[in-house]
Amino acid sequence: MDTQQYFSKTYQESRERFRGLLPQVKELWPDAALHTESIGNEEDLTIDFIYADARVSNDQVMFMTTGEHGIEGYAGAAVVQMFIENHSHAVDADYTGLCLVHSINPWGMKHFRRVTGNNVDLNRNYIYKTEHVPEDLNTNYRDASRLFQPNGSLKEIPREKTVLYEYLTKGMAEQGYKAVKTAKGMGQYEFEKGVYYGGKEEERSASIMKSWQRKMLRNYSRVIHMDWHTALGPTNEVTMVISDHEERDVDTLRNDYHMENVEKFSPSKVKGDSTNHFYELQQHEFPDRRLLSALFEFGTFGTDREAELREFTTIILENELYWEGAEREEDRRWILQELRNMFYPVEQEWREAVLTEAEKVIVSVMKHENMMKDASAVSSIRKA
Secondary structure, eight states, X not given: OOGGGTOOSSHHHHXXXXXXXXXXXXXXXXXXXXXXXXXXXXXXXXXXXXXXXXXXXXXXXXXXXXXXXGGGHHHHHHHHHHHHHHTGGGBOTTTEEEEEEEOSSHHHHHTTOSSOTTSOOGGGOOOSSGGGSOTTOOHHHHHTHHHHSOOSOBOOHHXXXXXXXXXXXXXXXXXXXXXXXXXXXXXXXXXXXXXXXXXXXXXHHHHHHHHHXXXXXXXXXXXXXXXXXXXXXXXXXXXXXXXXXXXXXXXXXXXXXXXXXXXEEOTTTSTTOHHHHHHHHHHHHOTTSEEEEEEXXXXXXXXXXXXXXXXXXXXXXXXXXXXXXXXXXXXXXXXXXXXXXXXXXXXXXXXXXXXHHHHHHHHHHHXXXXXXXXXXXXXXXXXX
């Protein structure tokens, strides 16, 4: 499989490929159009949308989003391209609309970081009612704030890693493994230079995406939202991560979508998640609509304790590098490469797995949600 035609080297290249999909989309949805929203202070950073109503009736919509965590958008953009080139012809365009989103966090994608230019983790910035989130809600994070905040320039990576591993291991022993994971997962709104920072104000990207979530629910009876991410889950496999707002249990979701890896999370333990916001919006303002909103993660490091320690260490060291720098050039390069290894690996095996795993789950979702013209359409899909 030639993965180079899908995986880009720069944000600009990825965006051009995405915009170049419009003619293919218009073959099935003639009224499809490209919409762009400028983001941030740097020149020419945009969120791009390819949007089309269904040709006859807006019964449902396929809504795909990418790049909420910046660097993760490269894999997401590859999946969207693969979907349009290989699978869009199977969609029943008479009754299914389409909304594709390239790079919700273009600054992070351009600079190969997860966060925005304000150091905000966008997936902790979607708050339905801001008064419900106190600044100091994450007590586990506060207890471990020395670990999660920058603390001077990096000197020697082997020593820095050893100190972090020892600190993390000690923290897991004293506070408990779940407490440390909670500190990470919940997000925090208190320490502006710390990791997993949800921001004190709503980011423009989040405001724009909230308006598009509302548009999807207003215009369609059913919304199928697939949000593409990388890092979490078993290596070279895709994992569905979905809010407890979804009524179906894990076993039912596995059976419905023919997926082995499915995880549910509690809104009380993860603040500001975009899919949580989508469900809250649906439940409070569009109760007659049906919504499926889930993250689909392509695993890199794996799921064992060693992999999680590696993940923590990578996130913490990269954040410290950004704010404080490194004394040695080889340490700077090592950290940036490790971040790529975690969120955008170069290995052919991983990139092929992204495309093949995404292909399987997209077809399964389209089948279960009755988005296809007919079952025979699957067998005629042109392979990459």
